[in-house]
Amino acid sequence: MSDKGMTTMAVKKINKNKVYSFIRQEVTTSKLQIVQKLQMGLSTVSQNLKILEEEGLLEKNGYFESTGGRKAQAIQIRRTARISIGIGILKKMVHFVAIDLYGTVIFDSTQDIPYEPSLDYYRQLGLELEEFISENDLDRSSILGVSIATQGIIAPDGQSVSYGVIMDNIQMKLSDFTEFITYPCRLEHDSKAAAYLELWNHQEIDSAVVLLLNRNMGGSVITNRQVHQGIHMHSGIIEHLCITPDGPLCYCGCRGCLETYCSANALENASGMGITAFFQELGNGGSRCRQIWDDYLNHLAFAIRNLNIMIDGSIIISGYLVPFFIEDDVTYLLNQINSSSPFTLSREQILLGTQGQYTPAIGAALYYIREFLQNV
Incomplete structure (x- = not known):
């Protein structure tokens, strides 16, 4: 194939991706809006819309209100096409x-x-x-x-x-x-x-630490909008930060890991209650649960304080326990962190995940969606 032919094909692919990406971003748009916003010719846009519709990637869903002429068709991507x-x-x-x-x-x-x-x-x-x-x-x-x-x-x-x-x-x-x-x-x-899910949900994030508060705790580090892997793929394993050298024995064989204080399992072991029952009792004013939860937050704050020294970015609290957090818990964390740190965190830097226990499964699934969107 000639260089000219390859260049033409490349341009067509780029234009197709631009049109598709714009429609996806806008959620609902019209042919005229695509022409105007992307500054493409009408014939180029029409051709790409036809191709995308034939591939089953677009759908037309009603009409926009008339501005004096013919009503424009509302164009959307087919969300479940893939x-x-x-x-x-x-x-x-x-x-x-x-x-x-x-x-x-x-x-x-x-x-x-x-x-x-x-x-x-x-x-x-x-x-x-x-x-x-x-x-x-x-x-x-x-x-x-x-x-x-x-x-x-x-x-x-x-x-x-x-x-x-x-x-x-x-x-x-x-x-x-x-x-x-x-x-x-x-x-x-x-x-x-x-971490991949949080990057997807927060386009503004450049650097962050993700704390995954699941049955067992997990963590990851984001820098330059990339999940840091490390030489042996164990970068960001925050759960094995040593909080107290003579603390409880962790499954890894060491003592005092953050896992032994801030996993959901650790919370259940400390309270002798299931997670739902624990937070119900906490909400009802149970003093013992209050002390256990304060201890939990104190250890979490200690870890976040140290992590914020190393990674100057957002702190994202994600996973199974997050739906049980209330704003007072975040305020308490901030006070504990900032009372002993030379670099204070703002409320805007602490983000709470939204998907609970399904977070890892959703984040993993995003791989194929990202790959598809890059190559439409």
Whole structure:
């Protein structure tokens, strides 16, 4: 093919992506608005709209109000023209989510499937995935892929878990899943997946620390809008910061890790109550729960204070426990952080996640959506 031919094809691809991206960004627009905002010729816009509609990526949904002439058709992307599925694997359960081209969850489900490194487990997971797809009447041809978030550090080649003490899943391999899942698949560390979701939700973020307050705590670091991985992929493992050298024994074999103070499991162990019951009692004014929660927040504040010294950015609190946070808790955290730090945090720097326990599964699923949007 000639250089001229390649250049023409490249330009067409760029124009197509520009038109599609603009429509997605605007949510609803018209042909004339696309022409004006993108400063493209009418014939170029019309041609790209035709191609995108033929590919099933666009839909026309009514008309704009007339401004004196013919009413303009309202153009939108088809949100479910492509779908990505995320699976969040925990020690005792599995979360399934399906997200659309805006990254919005359209279906979710939680199944009590305890992890075990066996062929039967991976076979059951494949069957549960197929049932999730069937029950929600998902178009299989629209599924871009299945991204699997698990507790454990993923090897640099993405093919296996290189460190997995919590679930004892160091033997977990991507090939275990692909034997029973027919869609494109990938593995993702659950904490890094949480960071990808926050980057998606907060376009203004440049640098941040993400604290994933799940059954077991997790963390990740964002710099220059990239999730930092490190040489051995364990950058940002905040849960193993040592808070007190002679503190409780952590699953990693060390003492006093942040995990032993600020995971949901640690909160349950301290209170002897389930999480929902604990926060109900806390809301009812239980003094013992108040003391336990203050201790929890004090340890979290201590960690955030130190992390803010290293990473000058946002602090994003995400995961299972976040729906239980109230504004008074954030105020308490800020007061504790700023009372002992040379560099104070503002309220605007502390962000709360919105997806609770499904955060890792959603964040993992976004991989295939981002990939598709870059290559429309």
